[in-house]
Amino acid sequence: MEFVIITGMSGAGKSQAMKALEDMGYYCMDNLPPALLPKFAELCNQSKRNIEKVAVVVDIRGGVFFVDLFEGLEELNEQGIKYSILYLDALDQVLIKRYKELRRPHPLNPKGGILDGILEERELLKEVKNRADYIIDTSKFSIGMLKEEIYKIFLEGIELSKLTISVTSFGFKHGILLDADIVLDVRFIPNPYYIPELKDLTGEDEKVREYVFQWEQTNIFVDKLMDMLLYLIPYYIKEGKTQLIVGIGCTGGKHRSVAIADEIAIRLEEYGHRAIASHRDCKL
Numbered sequence: 001m002e003f004v005i006i007t008g009m010s011g012a013g014k015s016q017a018m019k020a021l022e023d024m025g026y027y028c029m030d031n032l033p034p035a036l037l038p039k040f041a042e043l044c045n046q047s048k049r050n051i052e053k054v055a056v057v058v059d060i061r062g063g064v065f066f067v068d069l070f071e072g073l074e075e076l077n078e079q080g081i082k083y084s085i086l087y088l089d090a091l092d093q094v095l096i097k098r099y100k101e102l103r104r105p106h107p108l109n110p111k112g113g114i115l116d117g118i119l120e121e122r123e124l125l126k127e128v129k130n131r132a133d134y135i136i137d138t139s140k141f142s143i144g145m146l147k148e149e150i151y152k153i154f155l156e157g158i159e160l161s162k163l164t165i166s167v168t169s170f171g172f173k174h175g176i177l178l179d180a181d182i183v184l185d186v187r188f189i190p191n192p193y194y195i196p197e198l199k200d201l202t203g204e205d206e207k208v209r210e211y212v213f214q215w216e217q218t219n220i221f222v223d224k225l226m227d228m229l230l231y232l233i234p235y236y237i238k239e240g241k242t243q244l245i246v247g248i249g250c251t252g253g254k255h256r257s258v259a260i261a262d263e264i265a266i267r268l269e270e271y272g273h274r275a276i277a278s279h280r281d282c283k284l
Helices: 014-023 034-046 060-078 092-102 114-130 143-154 206-212 216-238 256-270
Strands: 002-008 027-029 053-057 083-089 134-137 164-171 182-185 243-250 274-279
Touching: 002 014, 002 034, 002 114, 014 027, 014 053, 014 083, 014 143, 034 053, 034 060, 060 114, 083 114, 092 114, 134 143, 164 256, 206 256, 216 243, 216 256, 243 256, 256 274
Parallel strands: 002 053, 002 083, 027 053, 083 134, 164 243, 164 274, 182 243
Antiparallel strands: none
16 A cells, blocks of 8 residues: 655645645545554555555644654554655745735644744654655645646656755846845846847747847856756755755846746756746746
C-alpha cells in the first residue's frame, strides 16, 4: 500500500494537494489526528475495498495530538508500512496575504496577529519539514501549477529537487522586488518600448523576445547568469532552502525582464531544476 502523509504550513495548499491526489485515485482523509495514523493504515490494509493508495492530511489543526506524529510514524515502520511525507510551504508574506484575503484567523493564534501564529507553526513543524520526502513551496504557484507538481511526483515518479526557483520579472519604476533573494538589472539592454510595433506587446510575445535576444550582451548576460545560478543552487539546497526567488528587473517590467525571466526558467528546467517564471508587472 502506498501511504502519503500531507502536512505543512496552514494556508500553503494542503487541501488542494489532497484534492489532486484524490483525482489520481488515492483514498483521502483530511485532518487525521497523528496518533490514529497506524490504526487508519491498518484499517485500509484490511479493507475489502482493496485500497492501494492512501493520502492523509495531518497538521496543527490536530492541536495537542500533533506531538504524537513521530510516535505514529514509528508504529507505521513497525507495521512495515512504507510512507512518504509531502510538506507544503510558502513565504510568510504570502501566507499572511492568503489569510487576509479569506478573512480567517491563524488556527494557532485566533485572537492575535497572523504572523505570530505563522512563526509559532514554523517552529512546531521544523522537525517534520526536515524529515519530509517532498517539499513544495507554493508561494508563486497557482492551483494548476501545484496540481502539476503533485502529478510529477506521484503519477510520473519524477524525482524533484526540494528547491523551487522562481524567476520573477518586475519593473523598477513600480518598486523593487522585495522578496527576491537575487536581483539582476537588465536595463542595459536596448528597450523594445521605443520600437512602435513592439511598445504594446510584452516579453512573452515572440517579436519582443527576438528583439531582446538579437543583442550580443543579452546572450552573454544570460549565459553568465546561468553559470552563477548553477554554481549557487547546490549550496542553497545544502543549506535547506526550499524557495529561491531570482528577480529580473527592467524599467517597466513588460519587455526585457519578461523575456529574460522566461528564458532563465526554461534553461533551469532543462538542467533538471524546479523553476517557474512569473511576471509581477507585465500586465500593468
